[in-house]
Amino acid sequence: MMSQSGEFFRNLLKFLFLPGTLQKQKLKLAVFRLDELGDFCLFLPYAASLRRVFPEAHLTLIGNAAWMELARSMLDFDAYVPVRTREFMFDWNCRTALLKSLQQEHFSCTLNPRISRYLFLDDLMQLACRAPKNISFAYAPQQAYHWKIGLLQKLLNHLPHFQLVQHTKVHELENLHSFWQTAVPGGAVSTDYRRPVPLVRERPYVLLAPEAGKAFRSWPLENFLFVGHRIAGQTGLECILCGTTPGECGNLTDLRGRTTLTKLASLIAGARLVIGNDSGPVHMAAVLGIPSIALVGGGGYGRFFPYPAHLSPGVVAPLTIHGELCGKGNCNWQCRRNPEPEELRHCVATIDREQVLASALTLLNR
Secondary structure (H helix, E strand, O other): OOOHHHHHHHHHHHHHHOOOOOOOOOOEEEEEEOOOHHHHHHHHHHHHHHHHHOOOOEEEEEEEOOOHHHHHHHOOOOEEEEEOHHHHHHOHHHHHHHHHHHHOOOOOEEEEOOOOOOHHHHHHHHHHHOOOEEEEEOOOHHHOOOHHHHHHHHHHOOOOOEEEEOOOOOOHHHHHHHHHHHHOOOOOOOOOOOOOOOOOOOOOEEEEEOOOOOHHHOOOHHHHHHHHHHHHHHHOOEEEEOOOOOOOOOOOEEOOOOOOHHHHHHHHHHOOEEEEEOOHHHHHHHHOOOOEEEEEOOOOEOOOEOOOOOOOOOOOOOEEEEOOOOOOOOOOOOOOOOOOOOOOOHHHHOOOHHHHHHHHHHHHOO
16 A cells, blocks of 8 residues: 555656646546535635636536535536545545546636645645646645645646745635636636525525534634524524534524535525534535625634625625734634634634624614
C-alpha cells in the first residue's frame, strides 16, 4: 500500500512527464469542491453559470459526499462524483480507485476554486486528472503549517499546465469572483440553479439552526430557545429547530435528527426567517433569497461574514451579529484568550440574545 505522500509524488511525476491530451470532440470540465455545505452554497451561483457558458460541455462536479445529494437536485451537471473525504485520506483502496477513475476521464480542464487547498486531497485529485489546463488559487506562505509542506506548495505554484489565481481579497465571495473572472472570462454568475420546493406548514415559521461545525463557535442552545420562545409568543409564528442531534426544545417544534439535507433546503426555502451560527444553513438561506441572521465570532469574521456589498443576483445578505471581538476578526479561531480547544469562544458567548431577538422582530415586520 502506498502512503498519501507516496501517492502524491507518483501523481505529480505522472503529471509532469505524461500530461493528458486535449479532447477535440467535446470539452470535459471537472470542478472540485471538497469543503463544507456553506462553501458549496457560496459557490452555487458560479457553478450554475457553467451550463450557460459551456452549453455543449460535459460537466463533472467532484464534491463532498455530505452535500452531493443537494447539488444533484440544484445543478445541471452531467456527472457527480461524491467523495467521502476522510475515507479518501485514510483508505488506500478508496483513494487508489478514485484517482484511477479520475485519470481515465481524460478531462480537458479542471477548476479548483477552494482557497484553502489541501495537498493530499483536492491537489492530489487535480494532479491525477492530468488535464492539459488547470485553474486553482495560488498557495500563500501563511498556508504552510510545516516547512516541508511549504516546499511542496511552492512547487505546485510553478507547475506547468496550471493557471493560478491570487487571493488578494479577504472575503470568500470576492475571491470567488476573482477566480471566476480568470476561469470564465466574461461569464456572469447565474441564478439558474433549481430551487427547492418550499415546505408548506399550517403556520408560517422561523427556522432556528443552532448547530455549527465546531462546538466552540456554536451560540448556546438556551439562547436559541429564548429567542424562539419570544418570537413565537410575540408573533404567533411557529419556531422550528433543525439540525442533526435531537435535544432540549421547550415548546418549539423539533425536527433535529429528522431532517435530510434536501428537506432542510425545503425548510429554508419556506421560512420567513432563518437564524443560525456561522454555518451552512445561513449561507443556504442567502442564496435562496431568504432573510437570515448570522451569529458569528471572530474566527471567520471578514472572510465569510458580513457579506460584501456587491452580491450575486438573487442573494440576500444575512444580517451579521457578533460578540466582543479580540481584534479585527478573521483570526481563524486562534484566540488570544487561550481557551481550551473545544471551549466556547468569548466572541460567540458574548452575543446579546436581546439584540438577536430585536433584530429578528425587525426583519419579520418588514
